Amino acid sequence: MRTQVAIIGGGPSGLLLSQLLDVHGIDSVVLERKTKDYVLGRIRAGVLEQGLVRLMEQAGVATRLHSEGYRHDGALVSYENETFRIDFAAHTRQSVIVYGQTEVTRDLYAAREAANGKIIYEVEDVVIHGADTDAAHVTFTVDGKDRRIDADFIAGCDGFHGVSRQSIPLDVRREYEKLYPFGWLGILSETPPVNHELIYASSKR
Template sequence: MARSETQVGIVGAGPAGLMLSHLLHLHGISSIVLEARSRAYCEERVRAGVLEHTSVELLRNAGLSERLNREGLQHHGIDIGVDGIRHNISFLELTGKCVTVYGQQEVVNDLIARRFADNGDLRFECGDVTLHDIEGPQPLIRTNKNGNFDEIRCDYIAGCDGFHGISRFAVPAGALTVYERNYPFAWLGILAEASPSRDELLYMHHDRGFALYSMRSTRITRLYLQCAPNENIDSWSDDRIWNELRIRLGCTDGWLPAEGPILQKSVTGMRSFVVEPLQYGCLFLAGDAAHIVPPTGAKGMNLAFADVYYLSEALDAHYRQNSDEQLRQYSSKCLARIWKAQRFSWWMTSMLHRFHDESGFDHKRQLAELSYVTTSRAAATSLAENYVGLPLYT
């Protein structure tokens, strides 16, 4: 059995785990990142990529923005469409801030490259990973790849391994409270080789279901259609997808999305999920291991960055100042932000998607809400403040 020691063992090489490792490095704190998947899988997995103003600030302050500054697509607002008419919500005018479209896989690529450049200890394809003695005072992580065992002793473990990871399940039954909501629809998402044909994201409310027009780069667009949770992706030919997008996204002024070869398509379920607390003994949960938000509010990766920022600051206070107060406050501080993001994501989702509503009450309520948001500066400002990101450095 190979043995290692470090101050913080990090499970998961997604945005949360990699960012935490980098922030700890900046504080002079050692870490080892363990990932069951291959490096190529982590670098190539396509996920959402809307970065809040606060996340962009964090990346720049951490010295990770060189490619982001060059390739990120800055957006000054969003458009909300109702009955084929677009209404612009100007983040820049309402808040003085904006968001940046930069794919999650690009963030992961930047972080992996930087951690290796800084001689970081990243271990991919670790096989089975298990957590032990997480109550303290010195937990350990074991890996087993084809009978080859590794053991890593550490002071703390950060569970950054996603919703389906092993970290949350290492906590004894009953120690965590789960809050969850599953939505009666999903998103059929595509990546298309088509240059963006508009400057802002378009969130479209339509009688046939919600649709979203977004982009990933100057040559790739990302589009979504509301569909059933059990939708059979094989029943959606490319022609059927583009026809439905033309119907739902079509505007009264004649605008239609630019079309091109579909590079990828998938169906993503919609759920809200939070566990409390985010700490058990020496284990701290962060990112999707602790919470999931519906993608309508573009909060997933941004919440993960906030979690690990607070955790890195708490660990710095522990090692540098011999103070554990921030570690004790980690869960409550993160949860205050998480629940505000959950509220906003639920609100955006419930406002824009069509629900099965035989009485028609919810549909009429949605239309009234959309009218209010698109005509009231106060309502638009509330949307803008939440979308660009609530203050991180508090």
């Protein structure tokens, strides 16, 4: 198989890249190690900054985002007994849109399927060959059968633990990381919102 761009990873990053390439007439194939239902079953955060919103608009997949998403011009920060508001609009002249990452992925899947985009699911043993050459290609297996994709470019959109990062030679790869001394806890609750904007709360627990 041959394509202009082989994309490893069928999450929102890989799908958005494939959709943007399609808008510009560039062919791509997306490789995803899980099923579509599995990907759509992963619940992730949903605060979209304007950069991503503009990319979704350029990709032609922002209709539902704008009709069903919630625009927030700021956020509240709660710490012990104090609460204060950060006004995004006043400080940056930008807002954010609360729209679940799962819904972003759903919209991108719909767009790729409508355009007959090529997505191969349940791929295993993905290997990038010749990443430091002009003749790179990808091999993988599907249903126990060996497959190969030759491409002009290979885009690794499979995250920190994916095969793409590990395929970059160590003498070339540069990693930049910042560790924050806190963690996030998300709870899904079928209750009315306590405020029309996001509240970020800090707890000693």
